[in-house]
Amino acid sequence: MVTKARVNEIGLTRNDYKGRPSTLCLGCGHNSIANQIIAVCYEMSLNPHDLIKLSGIGCSSKSPAYFLNRSHGFNALHGRMPAIATGATTANRRLIAIGVSGDGDTGSIGLGQFKHMVRRNVPVVYIVENNGVYALTKGQFSATADFGQQLKYAGVNELPPIDVCLEALAADASFVARSFAGDSNQVRQLLKAAISHKGTAVLDIISPCVTFNNHETSTKSYPYGKAHEEPLQDITYIPEYEPIVVKVHEPGEVQAVQMHDGSHLMLKKLDPDQHDPTDKVGAFHLLEEARQAHQFITGLIYVDAKRQTLAEISHLIDTPLALLPEERLRPPREALDSIMEHLTCCRKV
Amino acid sequence: MTSLVSKSNGHQSVINDFQIMIATVNGSGSQTANTVLLRAIFRMGIPVTGKNIFPSNIQGLPTWFSIRVNKHGYIARLEDYHVLVAMSQQTIGEDIEMLASGGICLYPEEWKIKRTRQDITYYPMPVKALTDMADVPANLRPYIANMVYVGVLATILDIDLSQIAFAIDYHFNGKAKPVNMNMAVVRAAYEWAQDHIAKSDPYTVEHMDTTNGMLLIDGNSAAALGAVFGGVSVVAWYPITPSTSLIDALRQDLTDLRTDPDTGEATYAVIQAEDEIGAIGMVIGAGWAGARAMTATSGPGISLMSEFAGMAYYAEVPAVIWDVQRMGPSTGLPTRTSQGDLISAYFLGHGDTRHVVLLPGSIPEVFEFGWRAFDLADRLQTLIFVLSDLDLGMNLWMSPPFEYPDTPLDRGKILTAEELDNLDRKYARYEDWDGDGIGYRVLPGTDRDTGAYLARGTGHNAQAVYSERAKDWVENMERLNRKHDTARQLVPQPVVDQVDGAEIGLIAYGTTDACVVEGRERLQQQGIKTSYLRVRALPFSDVTCDFIDQHDRVYVIENNTDGQMARLLRMEYPELAARVFSLAYADGLPLTPRWMTTAILEQER
Numbered sequence: 001m002v003t004k005a006r007v008n009e010i011g012l013t014r015n016d017y018k019g020r021p022s023t024l025c026l027g028c029g030h031n032s033i034a035n036q037i038i039a040v041c042y043e044m045s046l047n048p049h050d051l052i053k054l055s056g057i058g059c060s061s062k063s064p065a066y067f068l069n070r071s072h073g074f075n076a077l078h079g080r081m082p083a084i085a086t087g088a089t090t091a092n093r094r095l096i097a098i099g100v101s102g103d104g105d106t107g108s109i110g111l112g113q114f115k116h117m118v119r120r121n122v123p124v125v126y127i128v129e130n131n132g133v134y135a136l137t138k139g140q141f142s143a144t145a146d147f148g149q150q151l152k153y154a155g156v157n158e159l160p161p162i163d164v165c166l167e168a169l170a171a172d173a174s175f176v177a178r179s180f181a182g183d184s185n186q187v188r189q190l191l192k193a194a195i196s197h198k199g200t201a202v203l204d205i206i207s208p209c210v211t212f213n214n215h216e217t218s219t220k221s222y223p224y225g226k227a228h229e230e231p232l233q234d235i236t237y238i239p240e241y242e243p244i245v246v247k248v249h250e251p252g253e254v255q256a257v258q259m260h261d262g263s264h265l266m267l268k269k270l271d272p273d274q275h276d277p278t279d280k281v282g283a284f285h286l287l288e289e290a291r292q293a294h295q296f297i298t299g300l301i302y303v304d305a306k307r308q309t310l311a312e313i314s315h316l317i318d319t320p321l322a323l324l325p326e327e328r329l330r331p332p333r334e335a336l337d338s339i340m341e342h343l344t345c346c347r348k349v
Numbered sequence: 350m351t352s353l354v355s356k357s358n359g360h361q362s363v364i365n366d367f368q369i370m371i372a373t374v375n376g377s378g379s380q381t382a383n384t385v386l387l388r389a390i391f392r393m394g395i396p397v398t399g400k401n402i403f404p405s406n407i408q409g410l411p412t413w414f415s416i417r418v419n420k421h422g423y424i425a426r427l428e429d430y431h432v433l434v435a436m437s438q439q440t441i442g443e444d445i446e447m448l449a450s451g452g453i454c455l456y457p458e459e460w461k462i463k464r465t466r467q468d469i470t471y472y473p474m475p476v477k478a479l480t481d482m483a484d485v486p487a488n489l490r491p492y493i494a495n496m497v498y499v500g501v502l503a504t505i506l507d508i509d510l511s512q513i514a515f516a517i518d519y520h521f522n523g524k525a526k527p528v529n530m531n532m533a534v535v536r537a538a539y540e541w542a543q544d545h546i547a548k549s550d551p552y553t554v555e556h557m558d559t560t561n562g563m564l565l566i567d568g569n570s571a572a573a574l575g576a577v578f579g580g581v582s583v584v585a586w587y588p589i590t591p592s593t594s595l596i597d598a599l600r601q602d603l604t605d606l607r608t609d610p611d612t613g614e615a616t617y618a619v620i621q622a623e624d625e626i627g628a629i630g631m632v633i634g635a636g637w638a639g640a641r642a643m644t645a646t647s648g649p650g651i652s653l654m655s656e657f658a659g660m661a662y663y664a665e666v667p668a669v670i671w672d673v674q675r676m677g678p679s680t681g682l683p684t685r686t687s688q689g690d691l692i693s694a695y696f697l698g699h700g701d702t703r704h705v706v707l708l709p710g711s712i713p714e715v716f717e718f719g720w721r722a723f724d725l726a727d728r729l730q731t732l733i734f735v736l737s738d739l740d741l742g743m744n745l746w747m748s749p750p751f752e753y754p755d756t757p758l759d760r761g762k763i764l765t766a767e768e769l770d771n772l773d774r775k776y777a778r779y780e781d782w783d784g785d786g787i788g789y790r791v792l793p794g795t796d797r798d799t800g801a802y803l804a805r806g807t808g809h810n811a812q813a814v815y816s817e818r819a820k821d822w823v824e825n826m827e828r829l830n831r832k833h834d835t836a837r838q839l840v841p842q843p844v845v846d847q848v849d850g851a852e853i854g855l856i857a858y859g860t861t862d863a864c865v866v867e868g869r870e871r872l873q874q875q876g877i878k879t880s881y882l883r884v885r886a887l888p889f890s891d892v893t894c895d896f897i898d899q900h901d902r903v904y905v906i907e908n909n910t911d912g913q914m915a916r917l918l919r920m921e922y923p924e925l926a927a928r929v930f931s932l933a934y935a936d937g938l939p940l941t942p943r944w945m946t947t948a949i950l951e952q953e954r
Contacts, residue, residue: 048801049794049796049801052793069801072794072802072803073802075803083627083631084631084637086585086620087585087632087634087637087640089634089638090583090618090634091637092638092792092793092794095638112623113627116622116627310620314618314620316614316615318614320638320639321582321616321617321618322582322638322640322794324616326580326758329616329758330578330579330720333753337753339574340751343565343566344563
């Protein structure tokens with residue numbers, strides 16, 4: 001018996017969002033994230049032709065090959081995906097950009113580009129698959145590795161870690177979230193929210209490296225993550241076309257955050273005193289306190305759905321620049337004649 | 350205009366053939382005075398060029414501005430100057446020492462200098478008295494002081510005062526207050542000179558009609574206009590002398606010409622990046638997505654762009670990079686000119702990389718290459734480097750009006766959704782269907798499953814899929830070589846002046862043209878015939894090979910130390926290498942005809 005595969009609202013199956021088979025290690029957190037990207041794009045009924053997938057260099061950055069075969073992609077240079085994202089989304093503002101980076105790519109070589117992309121609020125879902133280690137070069141510490149952590153070949157890490165979320169917040173990020181590759185539901189909900197966000201959405205996802213950094217003493221491991229993850233909220237993403245079914249009975253318990261595209265994020269707080277993700281100063285406190293207390297908090301840390309994007313600041317027309325016809329790109333002959341006339345007669349007009 | 354001063358006092362008059370050197374201190378506002386002089390002489394119909402020789406500094410260091418007046422239309426720099434306006438106390442001794450014999454020196458009379466030279470004429474000017482008298486706020490007096498030498502020179506050289514008024518009006522965009530304030534000082538100085546200076550030198554200007562219909566513009570402004578008429582839509586850049594004014598001009602032009610007057614919406618974006626790596630990355634991202642994208646930079650920026658340039662070459666992404674060259678290596682002389690980036694631009698990136706490089710040699714070419722570069726980038730699906738330099742980019746040059754592009758935008762090989770539907774074969778990004786080494790692009794956002802591909806700098810096969818197969822690598826590089834040969838046919842071809850019976854060939858490129866044109870004339874006067882080929886792009890054309898073959902000795906004249914073009918020619922044509930002689934020199938200033946002719950005569954003796 002042939003069962004018909006389920007299709008989404010634009011008639012595509014989940015398989016239509018897949019990529020090539022992964023060449024990453026079995027059990028790698030990055031594979032799990034790739035699967036959530038596939039699931040989310042399918043569930044949101046996104047047209048793969050509207051999506052672009054971008055990355056830098058490293059294990060994480062290989063993964064765009066493993067999802068969205070029907071989408072264009074650009075596997076850029078080490079740490080330089082933000083620049084490619086900035087150029088591509090400026091050239092065509094209709095594109096939905098999903099970028100995948102790693103902790104070396106973002107936290108070290110690309111930290112400058114990362115912060116400037118965030119500062120410009122370039123419309124991109126920027127995922128950091130954070131495992132605290134350089135795996136392709138066989139196990140050096142990355143800048144997000146814990147202070148005092150030990151690795152087989154690298155020895156003891158004597159430097160404090162860079163916190164990707166804190167860096168993003170300090171650069172005026174409009175969307176900052178942290179998650180854990182082992183918490184696929186949360187990853188999915190946050191990805192949906194990130195895709196609905198109009199500016200840069202930074203998703204710092206702890207994504208264990210099963211080969212080099214998955215032992216229990218590592219805070220970037222599955223065992224540690226499963227044992228210590230402290231979600232801030234139960235997150236439910238509600239698309240713009242669905243009614244909000246969760247009734248807000250008691251303020252402070254469930255918080256509804258409206259995204260730019262009209263969708264909502266329902267945040268059920270797990271602790272009544274917990275963080276309001278629209279409070280920026282609170283977000284700084286939360287991150288720094290968690291850092292000092294070695295707490296592994298996950299969830300939506302900060303969101304400002306209204307901050308202007310680079311395209312808005314640039315007053316770009318709606319038509320993608322890349323698709324403008326000649327008559328919109330090349331001024332007419334009369335325009336050149338008039339400039340020449342002004343220059344030859346030496347009088348400003 | 351009739352002058353009250355007696356002319357030439359027994360000397361033979363020197364009319365419309367001399368160089369003025371104005372020595373000032375930077376930050377003193379002398380640029381206004383200098384360009385006013387230049388423009389006034391230009392408007393008298395006399396060929397003129399101006400060069401600003403300035404320090405990397407905001408205020409207080411010596412700066413020179415040379416104005417060459419030449420009735421024959423020669424525009425090269427001269428070592429000699431005949432009229433010195435000495436307004437820089439730090440350098441006045443040296444400046445006077447360098448003045449040509451028979452020359453004149455204008456200086457502020459309050460400086461009480463020793464008149465050590467008998468072979469020149471000194472004209473002290475009451476700068477302080479004249480500016481004190483002017484009806485000008487005290488804080489503006491230092492700036493207005495420069496207008497004193499404009500007025501005094503107008504008397505001495507017989508510059509048409511009405512053209513000075515016109516030039517001031519142009520400079521201040523017709524704003525009455527600064528126009529009147531500056532003009533009042535000019536008039537006062539002019540009248541003082543009429544009453545007090547007894548002219549005893551031969552230098553004077555006379556009306557001509559050679560500049561009618563011409564314009565004065567700097568190369569960076571011309572490049573910006575070229576880009577606008579080339580349909581640029583994404584610009585990313587990082588400030589660096591001497592390219593910054595190109596972007597300044599471009600921003601203004603885009604605001605004027607590409608903003609919707611009703612909605613204020615822009616059909617372009619200009620992004621100031623965090624560094625040159627960011628700038629080129631944005632440009633490549635935009636080029637990949639289908640925009641006409643460009644950046645402008647100089648040597649240090651080119652160095653930073655190296656990794657991305659190699660990637661764009663290999664992933665085959667179109668974009669345009671202007672390199673307004675300055676002196677390197679390293680930070681070098683940031684405000685001095687050179688042609689030192691030729692080799693680094695051509696091979697920019699690691700591994701086997703060869704880029705397309707355009708070499709404009711005049712203002713009309715700067716404009717033309719400005720728009721054509723985008724067509725070439727899209728046609729060849731690669732980076733196009735355009736090498737200007739500080740001399741061309743930041744100085745004012747005479748030019749005929751620019752010609753509107755004679756061909757529509759060439760977006761190159763791009764398949765639309767409908768074209769993908771009608772393909773008689775499976776789409777593959779890097780397959781060479783036409784034998785020219787160039788595949789077909791499908792832009793992101795094209796609503797078809799078959800067109801998607803993953804652009805990458807990693808090894809890939811024709812389908813753009815990661816591959817470490819030896820055959821894939823070799824085939825890809827062979828195709829890129831075919832593409833390079835296609836570029837050879839498409840880039841601007843050399844300009845050749847073949848002279849019958851000339852044993853000597855000269856090869857030059859870029860701004861060096863001005864020196865070579867005049868130097869050839871001087872050699873001709875000494876009985877030495879030369880042919881001349883001006884290279885306008887890399888890769889080389891077969892025309893260049895033939896030219897070398899047809900001459901016994903070919904001198905390659907360029908403004909760098911290593912003789913970079915000569916090296917490239919020897920590498921490209923090893924069988925002709927023995928005929929290629931390098932004449933390369935770089936001291937921060939444009940090459941002069943005297944240097945060139947002396948160097949060639951030394952070789953030929």
